[in-house]
Amino acid sequence: xxxxxxxxxxxxxxxxxxxxxxxxxxxxxxxxxxxxxxxxxxxxxxxxxxxxxxxxxxxxxxxxxxxxxxxxxxxxxxxxxxxxxxxxxxxxxxxxxxxxxxxxxxxxxxxxxxxxxxxxxxxxxxxxxxxxxxxxxxxxxxxxxxxxxxxxxx
Amino acid sequence: xxxxxxxxxxxxxxxxxxxxxxxxxxxxxxxxxxxxxxxxxxxxxxxxxxxxxxxxxxxxxxxxxxxxxxxxxxxxxxxxxxxxxxxxxxxxxxxxxxxxxxxxxxxxxxxxxxxxxxxxxxxxxxxxxxxxxxxxxxxxxxxxxxxxxxxxxx
Amino acid sequence: xxxxxxxxxxxxxxxxxxxxxxxxxxxxxxxxxxxxxxxxxxxxxxxxxxxxxxxxxxxxxxxxxxxxxxxxxxxxxxxxxxxxxxxxxxxxxxxxxxxxxxxxxxxxxxxxxxxxxxxxxxxxxxxxxxxxxxxxxxxxxxxxxxxxxxxxxx
Amino acid sequence: xxxxxxxxxxxxxxxxxxxxxxxxxxxxxxxxxxxxxxxxxxxxxxxxxxxxxxxxxxxxxxxxxxxxxxxxxxxxxxxxxxxxxxxxxxxxxxxxxxxxxxxxxxxxxxxxxxxxxxxxxxxxxxxxxxxxxxxxxxxxxxxxxxxxxxxxxx
Numbered sequence: 332x333x334x335x336x337x338x339x340x341x342x343x344x345x346x347x348x349x350x351x352x353x354x355x356x357x358x359x360x361x362x363x364x365x366x367x368x369x370x371x372x373x374x375x376x377x378x379x380x381x382x383x384x385x386x387x388x389x390x391x392x393x394x395x396x397x398x399x400x401x402x403x404x405x406x407x408x409x410x411x412x413x414x415x416x417x418x419x420x421x422x423x424x425x426x427x428x429x430x431x432x433x434x435x436x437x438x439x440x441x442x443x444x445x446x447x448x449x450x451x452x453x454x455x456x457x458x459x460x461x462x463x464x465x466x467x468x469x470x471x472x473x474x475x476x477x478x479x480x481x482x483x484x485x
Numbered sequence: 486x487x488x489x490x491x492x493x494x495x496x497x498x499x500x501x502x503x504x505x506x507x508x509x510x511x512x513x514x515x516x517x518x519x520x521x522x523x524x525x526x527x528x529x530x531x532x533x534x535x536x537x538x539x540x541x542x543x544x545x546x547x548x549x550x551x552x553x554x555x556x557x558x559x560x561x562x563x564x565x566x567x568x569x570x571x572x573x574x575x576x577x578x579x580x581x582x583x584x585x586x587x588x589x590x591x592x593x594x595x596x597x598x599x600x601x602x603x604x605x606x607x608x609x610x611x612x613x614x615x616x617x618x619x620x621x622x623x624x625x626x627x628x629x630x631x632x633x634x635x636x637x638x639x
Numbered sequence: 640x641x642x643x644x645x646x647x648x649x650x651x652x653x654x655x656x657x658x659x660x661x662x663x664x665x666x667x668x669x670x671x672x673x674x675x676x677x678x679x680x681x682x683x684x685x686x687x688x689x690x691x692x693x694x695x696x697x698x699x700x701x702x703x704x705x706x707x708x709x710x711x712x713x714x715x716x717x718x719x720x721x722x723x724x725x726x727x728x729x730x731x732x733x734x735x736x737x738x739x740x741x742x743x744x745x746x747x748x749x750x751x752x753x754x755x756x757x758x759x760x761x762x763x764x765x766x767x768x769x770x771x772x773x774x775x776x777x778x779x780x781x782x783x784x785x786x787x788x789x790x791x792x793x
Numbered sequence: 794x795x796x797x798x799x800x801x802x803x804x805x806x807x808x809x810x811x812x813x814x815x816x817x818x819x820x821x822x823x824x825x826x827x828x829x830x831x832x833x834x835x836x837x838x839x840x841x842x843x844x845x846x847x848x849x850x851x852x853x854x855x856x857x858x859x860x861x862x863x864x865x866x867x868x869x870x871x872x873x874x875x876x877x878x879x880x881x882x883x884x885x886x887x888x889x890x891x892x893x894x895x896x897x898x899x900x901x902x903x904x905x906x907x908x909x910x911x912x913x914x915x916x917x918x919x920x921x922x923x924x925x926x927x928x929x930x931x932x933x934x935x936x937x938x939x940x941x942x943x944x945x946x947x
Contacts, residue, residue, distance in 0.1 A: 358837065358840065358841070358844075359672070359677075359840060359844070359854060360677050360679055360836075362671070363668070364671075364672065364674050364725065365555065369667075370528065370558040371525070371528025371531075372528075373561075374524065374525025374526075375820065375822055378820070378822065379820070382880075392821060392879075403521075403524070403565070403568075404524040405564070406562075406565070407525075407562070408560075409561045409562075410560055411557070411558060411560070411561075414617070417672065417854075463568070512687070512690075513690070513826070513831075514831050514834075516825070516826060517821065517822070517824070518821070518879065523821075523822050525822055528668075529666065532666070532667060532668065533666070536667070546667060571700075572690075572700075572701070675865075678836065678866040679834075679836025679837055679840065679869075681869075682832065682834075682836065683833055686833065709827065711829075711832070712832040712873060713874075714870075714872055715833075715869075715870070717868070717869045717870075718867070718868055719866060719868070719869070722925070771876070
């Protein structure tokens, strides 16, 4: 489950997903009338996971920009299984799934402090230049990154 | 497309979706470094549509609470097609799709001021009591609402 | 009170403040555990007032940028008098106070749907160029604006 | 400066302020078009400091609630001195200043990763019961807390 296989089914021979992890405590300003993390705020939690991933594997927003690339989210999905309450500590697992196309397929698993999975989801990102034109081929730096991933160097 | 048929495929004989509409201007605080509405803020736009729906059809959060019911979002999905920029006016179409089970299936279409569809998505809500226990049968008031819907009275 | 005289005391002969007005309904995502608008979200309500002011008097963010100017907020203050609750309609009065220096002094009054003042506050903005260097003299276009204000043409 | 003496001037013999510290990295979703932390989001940073204070000194929201008390913010003030940019690490110093009345006077100092003070501010909180009625006398548990503070036990 934590690998997000329910969201992205790969093919035999694909390298295993790369995973990073972040943690975050639910803030007072983030909970609703019922004391639960408002459903629309999970995007920020996913992004914390994606940022941790970027720092760990060199795929940060800043690294993209240095290459003149932006990677806008074109699809976003969350399945909520159990509420997160005010002041609860939450772990975000963020996994990048292998894909040959010019896109980034991330899945996310959120766990509460008892280790229970409370939500899952995924994002799909495409690549554009700074003017917003979609790149049909993966940028060159991504090719290098994928080569290292396939060779087990990451 | 605006009916969200791509997200919820009904059956022959189901009443047509009920639709409400809201509008909202993209705020300075909502756009990112690139001047585009940050992807995580669409949940708030969807909720504006759902609130407008609730006011029009009597399905508001407050009406739920009076019946001791809460309807948490258990699934949330967005497909982003075109950016929304700072100060752009946006129309949110919110459609409720017929469903016999104890759930609410809403789809959403966002249009920019030129009338172009810029995003679509859906939410699924279940019903719980105030303590959070999921109701397996639709609450009674929802039965009445659905009867009126089927009879074309809404 | 609505003129914000308690925040900016002018001098005899200063033109009266210019006022604009916006309205906004408190969203579900904006209230806290107690059902009240969270205190940190008033900045967004003030900004709605300032945006309405900008549209009415030609002092918008976009107009600033066309002149190569940015007007960052350097001071922000709120006095909370009465809570705003979920789904309450709120009116924001935004007043610009006369000032000869290179700054913008806005005060704000929030009224609930019963017409009661629920909060007041103010912001101070300086002018910088796009690189962030503070301008010690008011930009030329602001001089023109102030001339029209003094002549009662706004 | 870090003690916030510019905001709350005490009297001779008052115990020194109590201080707690939190840290936080500026998120992508928190910066504006110019890449700077939007001014309206500092309230969340202050609250992180206040939460850290509550955990350290036993003055948390939850502790208040157990005593049937709520401490709404009735005044909020920020002075912005230098921008915080995307991905910058920020330290929040939160100080409680001695006061005999039924109120909490906190001041805040934000420092960037270079140790430079980038913002300061303060909040004033009153005490109410759960229904929102203001308490004119400090709650009993606060008396105990203040006694320990004066005796240097905190």
